Amino acid sequence: MGDLLQNINTVLKKHNDNIYKNGENFNIYSLLGLERQENNTHSKIIAELLSPDGSHGQGDLFLQLFLSEIYGECYLTKDFIRVTRECYCGQIDKNSENGGRIDILIENGNKQWMIENKIDAVEQYKQLERYHNKFPNGELLFLTMTGYQSSYHKELSEKKISYKCISYQDTICNWLEKCTTKLEKNSNKLYLKTAIQQYHNLIKNMNNKGINQEKQMEIVDEIKANIEASFEIKTLFNRAVEEILQDLSDEISDFLGLKEINSTNWNKYFTKDNWGNLAIGFEHEGYSVFLGICTIDNSKELNPIIHDKLKSFQQEINDELGTVSWRCWKYFIETNDEENYVKRFISNSEKKKYLIENLKTFADYLDKICI
Structure with missing residues (x-):
């Protein structure tokens, strides 16, 4: 292999x-x-x-x-x-x-x-x-x-x-x-x-189409010559991606002093005890990855004062409306499939830095209003 x-x-x-x-x-x-x-x-x-x-x-x-x-x-x-x-x-x-x-x-x-x-x-x-x-x-x-x-x-x-x-x-x-x-x-x-x-x-x-036909065939030949190892790599690829995502989650938790909750492989959420029913996080949904401040339990009413502050904060971020699930949010990256999710986000140090910086902005705001 x-x-x-x-x-x-x-x-x-x-x-x-x-x-x-x-x-x-x-x-x-x-x-x-x-x-x-x-x-x-x-x-x-x-x-x-x-x-x-x-x-x-x-x-x-x-x-x-x-x-x-x-x-x-x-x-x-x-x-x-x-x-x-x-x-x-x-x-x-x-x-x-x-x-x-x-x-x-x-x-x-x-x-x-x-x-x-x-x-x-x-x-x-x-x-x-x-x-x-x-x-x-x-x-x-x-x-x-x-x-x-x-x-x-x-x-x-x-x-x-x-x-x-x-x-x-x-x-x-x-x-x-x-x-x-x-x-x-x-x-x-x-x-x-x-x-x-x-x-x-x-x-x-x-579109990753820069590699020419000759080089594509060289890679295909290598895969054909090592077909068992290729299948083994294919089998373990998603596990490797999951571990990379978990490493990112751990990095975010440590850097921002947060605890991770209710996360899945592709969607990550973090909170603090004094934030109550609120958290920050990012989700991969459809063709997009977005991040922001979300509700942990949608069935629970939000304090009216905090609700109004989050609504005003969302208006400062962009023209989109907040939802019951995502009180404040912003678009992060467009990725039409999981392969591009890995290439354009997980393996991109600049994108990871941008993500953590933006999550910190949301975390700082929750610290400010959840006193």
């Missing part, structure tokens, strides 16, 4: 060394810390490429390729074409059924395509429904890293609101590949092609 892991690490090291020597690690978006910013990076770049009036100077070429990638053919007509980023639809009403901002709106004559872009942000309540209500005959495109469904898929289906899942790892990567292919024969477009390739490489790295 040790040989298998060592051999795979050797393959990965060789692959990473080649990437380093070829300069592929140099990515301007990563250097500037912009790789996961939905609106300030991805929506801006995608909207600019899609716009016929974009600085790329290619007219509606990239928009045609985009629609062809999704639908198999281009649906553009000769009518006017407009691409708007952060399209304002009015204030969100009290029922959350109207208003908000559409990340990218494409208009062609009487047709509309609405792109909701989700990388790290939590999907808002009735978000897709609001955009459907704004353009009932428009096409809703739900763009995520891997093409997963909306958190409100069941509710949307019941209301007969359809949407199409598209992904960065397939739809956007394939589209960008087609864009650069179209530019290859024109030497005057080298600068534009290089810029698109940089963005393409960024997305591939975000």
